[in-house]
Amino acid sequence: MSFVSVTDVWQSYGGRPILERVNVEVEEGAFISIVGASGCGKSTFLRMLLAEELPSRGAIRIDGGAPAVEPNPERGVVFQRYSVFPHLTVRENLLAGEGFRTALGRLGGGARREALARAEETLARIGLNHVADQYPASLSGGMQQRLAIGQALAAKPRVLLLDEPFGALDPGTRLQMHGFLTELRAETRMTVFMVSHDLEEAFKLGDRVLVFDKPRWDPDDPGLYGATITYDFDASDGGMPFQRILDRYPSLGPG
Numbered sequence: 717m718s719f720v721s722v723t724d725v726w727q728s729y730g731g732r733p734i735l736e737r738v739n740v741e742v743e744e745g746a747f748i749s750i751v752g753a754s755g756c757g758k759s760t761f762l763r764m765l766l767a768e769e770l771p772s773r774g775a776i777r778i779d780g781g782a783p784a785v786e787p788n789p790e791r792g793v794v795f796q797r798y799s800v801f802p803h804l805t806v807r808e809n810l811l812a813g814e815g816f817r818t819a820l821g822r823l824g825g826g827a828r829r830e831a832l833a834r835a836e837e838t839l840a841r842i843g844l845n846h847v848a849d850q851y852p853a854s855l856s857g858g859m860q861q862r863l864a865i866g867q868a869l870a871a872k873p874r875v876l877l878l879d880e881p882f883g884a885l886d887p888g889t890r891l892q893m894h895g896f897l898t899e900l901r902a903e904t905r906m907t908v909f910m911v912s913h914d915l916e917e918a919f920k921l922g923d924r925v926l927v928f929d930k931p932r933w934d935p936d937d938p939g940l941y942g943a944t945i946t947y948d949f950d951a952s953d954g955g956m957p958f959q960r961i962l963d964r965y966p967s968l969g970p971g
């Protein structure tokens with residue numbers, strides 16, 4: 717049985733379908749990139765994996781059970797979009813990410829010292845050591861983004877959800893964060909779902925690239941039908957060069 721199993725999932729808001737008939741099976745440790753037009757339900761799909769909302773039809777199973785509402789070390793799902801605490805400093809945010817891994821959510825003695833050492837290492841990797849004692853609100857957008865990624869990764873969750881994690885970063889920092897994520901993946905068996913608007917990034921990082929799109933379209937009523945997974949590309953070992961994808965599916969390209 718797959719680690720993450722999505723069976724005939726539908727989601728509607730106010731009677732309007734956003735997603736329909738979504739089916740996907742994911743092995744533990746896989747990196748799944750998700751691409752698709754704006755507003756087609758990619759973030760909605762991530763929120764359902766997080767159990768932030770329930771599908772209106774169908775079932776999602778993670779490791780054989782329903783997604784856990786309260787994350788725990790066994791069933792942990794972390795969504796980088798929601799991970800940063802505004803009332804904690806940058807360093808404390810990284811420690812809070814670690815705390816989630818302990819049964820009581822707290823770290824004591826030697827474990828705390830080790831966590832502090834790991835936090836320092838992460839601070840250096842995400843380039844935030846010079847602002848470790850500041851609060852998130854005082855950071856630039858790109859720095860907040862790096863903190864959110866660092867904090868989500870510090871938890872080493874079994875499932876990591878990333879919603880356009882690198883969008884706000886400059887190209888150099890983006891490459892650095894790709895490296896950081898790839899290293900952490902090699903160290904853990906994290907299963908990752910990442911929404912990206914950058915096809916090249918989606919193919920570079922993902923083992924598979926899922927395309928969300930509307931297979932049915934009524935020009936008189938564009939909201940009549942929902943989106944589903946229309947393509948499931950094998951992107952392991954570099955996958956199909958993304959330029960060929962763009963040639964075949966121009967609708968995935970910029971603009």
Ligand SMILES: Nc1ncnc2c1ncn2[C@@H]1O[C@H](COP(=O)(O)OP(=O)(O)OP(=O)(O)O)[C@@H](O)[C@H]1O
Pocket residue numbers: 729730734752753754755756757758759760761
């Ligand atoms: N809680 C909600 N209530 C009502 N409508 C919602 C809700 N959440 C999302 N929607 C609508 O559902 C649609 C899909 O939204 P979603 O954010 O999942 O798309 P997306 O593919 O992630 O878009 P983007 O790429 O622009 O981030 C949008 O039309 C959005 O307005």
